[in-house]
Amino acid sequence: MTVALFTLGGTIAMAGAGTEQSGPGADQPGGTVVARLTGADLTAAVPGLDIPLDVHDTRAVPSADLTFRQLLDLVEQASRAVRAGARGVVVTQGTDTLEESAFLVDLVWPHPEPFVLTGAMRNPTLAGPDGPANLLAAARVAAADEARDLGALVVLNDEIHAARSVRKAHATSTAAFTSPDTGPLGHVIEGVPRVLTRPPRCTPLTPGPGAPARVALHTVTLDDDGHALTRLGDGDGVRGLVVAGFGVGHVPGELAPVLGGLAERMPVVLASRTGGGSVLRHTYGARGSETDLQRRGLINAGLLDPYKARVLLRLLLTTEGATTKDIAEEFARHA
Known part of the structure; x- marks a missing residue:
């Protein structure tokens, strides 16, 4: 079975020069970077990607521009992918609002299949971009039986965080994401997800028909x-x-x-x-x-x-x- 990959832009998908400035490391000599890489581009840059991915390019926007409505629509698209047989979901997005996106998803995600969000702190034009490693780790977590029934997860820097606990705690570091009260739920070790603790989940909420207040x-x-x-x-x-x-x-x-x-x-x-x-x-x-x-x-x-x-x-x-x-x-x- 495949993992469904949905791309939302962000630093992980940035390349080339432009006038738009967004994301960590965007202000570089020779011009800024803009979101231009597709899901196919992202997966092609990942060495050793051994998880079949069904790629869905949705919208390439800075995460600061994401809305509740867009994220809830994404959850519905991901639900359809799971109902069609996907063993898990990966979403790539900018890291600026990733902790809030993940928590919103976690509140409403009704499936046992993992919903994994990831991104990058160093864009692909820099030496040592972290996007490929983060995408590989996220895909492996999304495909892992160990990650089932944990709701939405955030995977960066080979760490697996619960959406409820994770925070972006540094503006530029590749180790920016932490869970201050709990620590990560687990790690990706030699390519294998290891979940070390399983916190209880609340019953998923059903969004009302009204517009976000x-x-x-x-x-x-x-x-x-x-x-x-x-x-x-x-x-x-x-x-x-x-x-x-x-x-x-x-x-x-x-x-x-x-x-x-x-x-x-x-x-x-x-x-x-x-x-x-x-x-x-x-x-x-x-x-x-x-x-x-x-x-x-x-x-x-x-x-x-x-x-x-x-x-x-x-x-x-x-x-x-x-x-x-x-x-x-x-x-x-x-x-």
Whole structure:
């Protein structure tokens, strides 16, 4: 059986000079690079590719331009490929939003077959591009029985990461992707995928018929009085807010009533801006603490970072009639 390969552009598919600048390493002497390589070009550059691939060139765009709708459409295309007999799926895309794409896919992917996302940090015009090695490793993971029932995975640098945990933690390094709270699920060793741990999965969500909701993200900073939030939702179409708080989920005391007022009008989710660790629930009790903010109606994001919390909240708000209580229950399951 084959593995279905869907290409979405990004650094892994960049070559040649152009005026468009995108992706790590794009600003090179002699001009920038643009997405020009097809799936056939990508696979031809992979030495030792021993997994049959059914190539689907979809859209060559920087990952910063990807949308929820495009990604959900891609999931449907990948589902059709699996129903037609593909043993797994590989998607190549830019790394800028790869962690968010992977988490969105993981939330809705209903199949046991692996859905593997990969990309590159060094484009093919540079010495030592990592795209071919990443594509080979991703294809082998997608074809591996060990990778079944793990949902969406991110494979780069011979590491296998769970979509829920992975983050891009460096702007240019080929080892940019890490899972701060868990470490990788496994590794590709001498070409063989080794899955070392199998975290439980949540039941896949079904996107509602509505358009993805507009959800704001506010990162709390020193001496933040929340002035930028006071008119949020007043005719701007914003239906939810994710707050990236300090540490374990704290904000300045002056900001707490502002957030509480917003939580009376829309779902407000409290995450941590730190990049690792969980928002706490009942350790601190001062004004602006996690306990105080939850009492004011904020929803605890737990271990979800602010970017993934925003993905989940947007997805949940596509369901017509979803209440804040419904959303809080889903966050409790995913946090």
